[in-house]
Amino acid sequence: MRSISTRLAVWYAAAATLTLACLFVVGYQLLQTYLIDGLDLLNSAEFEQIKAHLGNDYMTQSTRIIDERVRETTEFSSVLFYIELDSPQRGTVFSSRNLQALAIPDIPGQHRYNAELPRIGELRVAEFVLPFLDITIATPLSPVRKVMEGYVEVCAWLLAAMLGASVLIGFGLSRLALRPMRLMRETANRIRSDNLSERIPVMQVQDEVSDLARLLNQMFDRLESAFKQVRNFTAEASHELKTPLSLVRLQAEKLLVGGNLSASNEEAVQMQLEELARVNQIIDEMLFLSRAEARAITLQCKANDPERFLKSFALDARVLAEHGGQEFLTLHEGVGCVSFDDKRIRQVLLNLLANALAVSPPGGMVTLRSQLGAKEWRVSVEDQGPGLPCDQHERIFDRFVRVNPRDTDGRGSGLGLAICRSIIMLHQGHIFAESGKEGHGLSVVFTIPVTLAAATAELGGLRQVGR
Numbered sequence: 001m002r003s004i005s006t007r008l009a010v011w012y013a014a015a016a017t018l019t020l021a022c023l024f025v026v027g028y029q030l031l032q033t034y035l036i037d038g039l040d041l042l043n044s045a046e047f048e049q050i051k052a053h054l055g056n057d058y059m060t061q062s063t064r065i066i067d068e069r070v071r072e073t074t075e076f077s078s079v080l081f082y083i084e085l086d087s088p089q090r091g092t093v094f095s096s097r098n099l100q101a102l103a104i105p106d107i108p109g110q111h112r113y114n115a116e117l118p119r120i121g122e123l124r125v126a127e128f129v130l131p132f133l134d135i136t137i138a139t140p141l142s143p144v145r146k147v148m149e150g151y152v153e154v155c156a157w158l159l160a161a162m163l164g165a166s167v168l169i170g171f172g173l174s175r176l177a178l179r180p181m182r183l184m185r186e187t188a189n190r191i192r193s194d195n196l197s198e199r200i201p202v203m204q205v206q207d208e209v210s211d212l213a214r215l216l217n218q219m220f221d222r223l224e225s226a227f228k229q230v231r232n233f234t235a236e237a238s239h240e241l242k243t244p245l246s247l248v249r250l251q252a253e254k255l256l257v258g259g260n261l262s263a264s265n266e267e268a269v270q271m272q273l274e275e276l277a278r279v280n281q282i283i284d285e286m287l288f289l290s291r292a293e294a295r296a297i298t299l300q301c302k303a304n305d306p307e308r309f310l311k312s313f314a315l316d317a318r319v320l321a322e323h324g325g326q327e328f329l330t331l332h333e334g335v336g337c338v339s340f341d342d343k344r345i346r347q348v349l350l351n352l353l354a355n356a357l358a359v360s361p362p363g364g365m366v367t368l369r370s371q372l373g374a375k376e377w378r379v380s381v382e383d384q385g386p387g388l389p390c391d392q393h394e395r396i397f398d399r400f401v402r403v404n405p406r407d408t409d410g411r412g413s414g415l416g417l418a419i420c421r422s423i424i425m426l427h428q429g430h431i432f433a434e435s436g437k438e439g440h441g442l443s444v445v446f447t448i449p450v451t452l453a454a455a456t457a458e459l460g461g462l463r464q465v466g467r
């Protein structure tokens with residue numbers, strides 16, 4: 001049971017049902033004692049009646065007279081009572097007909113007890129002592145047993161009903177009690193590095209849960225300010241580095257233009273310029289990432305036809321692929337428009353293509369599949385390279401992560417996919433990597449939601465774009 005509300009409901013139901021079961025057991029004992037006491041009272045009343053009919057002179061009367069006197073009073077109640085009169089001198093002086101010549105068992109030292117007679121069943125027996133006469137009166141116990149059986153049956157039904165009702169009530173109560181916790185979980189789940197300003201709603205009441213919410217909010221405040229500081233530092237450092245770098249580049253270009261350099265020095269300055277361009281690009285990318293995280297980038301979104309967009313992208317992509325002796329194929333499915341910033345999405349596709357071409361073998365094929373549905377536009381770029389272990393699929397979208405730098409040209413900075421993720425998230429979409437369709441290679445997939453304004457999509461057949 002992984003959910004607390006299920007556990008609470010089960011505990012509540014078990015506790016409530018167990019308590020009721022205990023009460024029923026106590027009730028069983030009390031009711032049974034009460035009913036048996038009733039039988040004892042009946043036996044006593046019958047004894048009083050017999051005693052009255054026997055008269056005071058019974059000691060001097062013959063057995064026949066005693067029998068007549070007792071039978072007179074007991075015959076009409078022969079269904080209810082079993083009666084036996086014994087005299088220490090004369091033996092049994094009376095035995096009611098319903099006893100069928102059987103003797104009521106005697107338990108020495110006890111005056112009220114239960115006994116069992118063959119053909120008659122269970123009896124409640126009471127013994128009374130008169131001078132020279134022991135009177136034993138018994139009543140059937142079967143009515144008591146029947147009442148108790150009925151009681152057990154009713155209790156069993158009530159327990160089952162109680163179990164069902166308490167499970168439902170327990171679920172309801174635990175859901176109600178855990179509602180603030182669920183709200184906290186949902187909000188905390190939404191709070192990420194790109195969404196640090198959201199806070200957990202705090203209840204008006206002053207209890208443990210609202211205290212916890214307040215504490216978590218304070219923690220998010222501290223996290224937000226730390227994140228802001230890091231972002232500001234990255235943005236400011238990148239910005240500050242740009243001016244000296246531009247100056248160094250200008251100086252190097254001046255040296256080249258001067259033409260006074262030896263061949264080896266000229267080559268060294270050329271290399272410096274290349275490296276400077278690379279550092280400049282990394283700084284631009286870092287600036288872009290920190291501005292994207294601070295939501296300071298505005299997209300130029302407009303309704304685009306993905307098929308036309310991909311046709312134009314495929315022209316450049318094919319040239320890039322052919323340059324490395326590889327092939328590029330674009331497949332598109334669906335008709336309609338999606339709202340996106342074409343320059344940014346082109347940037348994403350170029351980075352995915354560059355990654356795919358970098359790992360694909362010569363003659364390998366990179367396939368771009370595009371599918372426009374009613375709710376989202378899904379694009380995947382799949383290569384025939386070595387692929388990546390599943391545990392790296394998530395990691396490669398982090399900054400400066402390069403899994404096998406030697407597999408690529410070794411010059412990447414590891415920021416490309418982080419930028420792709422930022423751009424796709426700015427479009428409210430998702431990006432992820434999965435293994436290639438045939439078990440080898442890597443497929444990087446992104447989806448962008450189709451907004452109502454741009455949605456005129458209807459599914460068509462799969463067709464090749466361009467060529």
Ligand SMILES: Nc1ncnc2c1ncn2[C@@H]1O[C@H](COP(=O)(O)OP(=O)(O)OP(=O)(O)O)[C@@H](O)[C@H]1O
Binds near residue numbers: 396402404
């Ligand atoms: N298609 C792919 N197949 C296998 N590994 C890949 C693939 N795409 C990306 N990777 C791995 O993910 C890492 C990160 O990719 P990313 O595009 O972020 O950086 P990069 O290509 O190394 O540098 P750059 O910043 O120039 O793009 C790569 O270094 C590579 O190890």
Ligand SMILES: [Mg+2]
Binds near residue numbers: 354355412416417
């Ligand atoms: Mg890359």
